[in-house]
Amino acid sequence: QVQLVESGGGLVQAGGSLRLSCAASGSFHSINAMGWYRQAPGKQRELVAFITSDGSTNIADSVKGRFTISRDNAKNTVYLQMNSLKPDDTAVYYCVADPLFLPRSWGQGTQVTVSS
Numbered sequence: 001q002v003q004l005v006e007s008g009g010g011l012v013q014a015g016g017s018l019r020l021s022c023a024a025s026g027s028f029h030s031i032n033a034m035g036w037y038r039q040a041p042g043k044q045r046e047l048v049a050f051i052t053s054d055g056s057t058n059i060a061d062s063v064k065g066r067f068t069i070s071r072d073n074a075k076n077t078v079y080l081q082m083n084s085l086k087p088d089d090t091a092v093y094y095c096v097a098d099p100l101f102l103p104r105s106w107g108q109g110t111q112v113t114v115s116s
Helices: none
Strands: 001-006 009-013 018-024 029-041 046-052 057-059 067-072 077-082 089-100 112-116
Touching: 001 089, 009 046, 018 057, 018 089, 018 112, 029 067, 029 077, 046 067, 046 077, 077 089
Parallel strands: 009 112
Antiparallel strands: 001 018, 018 077, 029 046, 029 089, 046 057, 067 077, 089 112
8 A cells, every 4th residue: 555645735825835745655566646636625626736657747727837746756756846826726735646556545635725
């Protein structure tokens, strides 16, 4: 199984930046894709960004141009650099990982709050 530990959330003013990190550990062969979802109060969970093991990315239109996803395969860690944050970005951000031959794993979530 894969355990995911997220860090980097917090409170920031609109226009500011945060960097989320998510490190995977446990017993697995390799991880195909890693990424981030978010869920704001009263809203459905939505995809933010994904990155495959070869570096291909998928970024939600709502954050394109402001958020960047990257990955360190050697450390099994994924990062989400969030710039020009808006109050609408306020949500709990969840890390996900798709390990080879194993089901998807989810992190516990980290709160991001953007004040206006």
